[in-house]
Amino acid sequence: MxxxxxxxxxxxxxxxxxxxxxxxxxxxxxxxxxxxxxxxxxxxxxxxxxxxxxxxxxxxxxxxxxxxxxxxxxxxxxxxxxxxxxxxxxxxxxxxxxKKKPKMNSFDKASSIGDYLTPRPAQYAIQKLTNFEYVELWYFSPEGCRDALKSSRLIAENDLSITRTDDQLMLRPTSVFKALKAAIVDHELSFSIFLQAKNLFLIQISKAKWPWPHIDALSLFFWHLENHSIQNNSNIGDMVILTYASCVHQDWHDRLKRDEGFNIGNVNENLICTINEELWDKVRSRTLNIVCP
CATH class of the missing domain: 1.10.150 (DNA polymerase; domain 1)
Structure with missing residues (x-):
């Protein structure tokens, strides 16, 4: 006891x-x-x-x-x-x-864009082939933001579409799935608008939680183009840079979707020279047409 x-x-x-x-x-x-x-x-x-x-x-x-x-x-x-x-x-x-979260493929940091670009099909066809969306920089320009605000005010409250998100059906404005009629391609932007638009674009992809290696590569891509010496050595330097940016940016998205990603931050000087020559050929051709009608 x-x-x-x-x-x-x-x-x-x-x-x-x-x-x-x-x-x-x-x-x-x-x-x-x-x-x-x-x-x-x-x-x-x-x-x-x-x-x-x-x-x-x-x-x-x-x-x-x-x-x-x-x-x-x-x-x-x-x-x-x-x-x-x-x-x-x-x-x-x-x-x-x-598993439900969309994935973005990686890329080889040692790689670069090739010397030549494969011709692209229509944007509608590209969107049918890939879920990785490319969007023109115009949407992030001051004009693009103003147009988006103006368009949103004109949308009727009953203009809705059904979409699926994480296995759930949701009603969303139809405008979410429609491109704005005023949108223009990147190489038709002015260089100053291009620089303004790319800044907001980088902010928005950060807010959208894109992988940091992709954000860093795009930041370096725009930095190299903004400071490229061809702008000082050529009367069409701005157009060369805009054409390179437009084509390479679209090709980068396509390659990522096919898991063939390259480091967009590595600028291909050979391709810039090729674009420069092609644009000069067009300038010379227009000049000859004016002189010799």
Whole structure:
């Protein structure tokens, strides 16, 4: 039976006091011992019993501590198991969400655009072949933003279309799926508008959480073109840069979709020279037509 009182708190009784005088006399008469011997015997007996109780108390405390420790271990094990289960469920949910999230293919950082570009089909055909959308920089120009705001004000509230997002059907304005009629291709922009538009474009792709390697590569692409020396050495330098930017940017999107991505930040000087020669040929041809009608 477990002890309920800590025996270490008890002190030995005063066997020499008056309270034990009768017991001492009885023990003297029964054992023919002196009073001193009787008190010694009483003390020894009490101490022996006291030590036994302390030993039992310590054993009970150790046993109780072991039980409590086992209960605590069981509690921690259960909590760890529940935590692991919750983490596993959260990880499964994250993986499921990751599967549904659109992916953008990577590219070889050591690669570059080729010296020649494959002719492109119509934009409508490109959009049918790929889910990776290319958008003209005009949409990020001041004029493009003004036109978008003007168009949004003209949309009727009941002009809606059904679209699927993450396995859910949603109603969205039809204008989301229509190109603005005023949009123009990149190489027909003025160079100043091109520079303004690319800044907002880079901000928007960052907000859209594009992969940082792609954002960095595009930032470097625009920086190289903005500071290219051909603008100082050619009367058509701006047009060369705009043509290169337009063609290479579109080709980069197509290559990424086919998992043939190249580092758009690596400018191909041979291609710039080719474009420069082609544009000069057009200038010379127009000049000859004017001189020799």
């Amino acid at each position: 477990a002890l309920v009182t800590d025996p270490t708190l008890k002190v030995i009784p005063d066997f020499a006091g008056n309270a034990y005088a009768g017991i001492r006399m009885d023990l003297q008469a029964a054992t023919n011992q002196t009073e001193e011997e009787v008190m010694t015997r009483l003390s020894d007996t009490w101490n022996a019993d006291h030590n036994t109780r302390i030993a039992e108390w310590n054993q009970d405390q150790e046993a109780e501590a072991r039980v409590l420790a086992e209960v605590e271990r069981a509690r921690i094990t259960q909590e760890d198991a529940e935590c692991a289960q919750h983490e596993a469920e959260a990880e499964r949910e994250r993986l499921e969400a990751e």
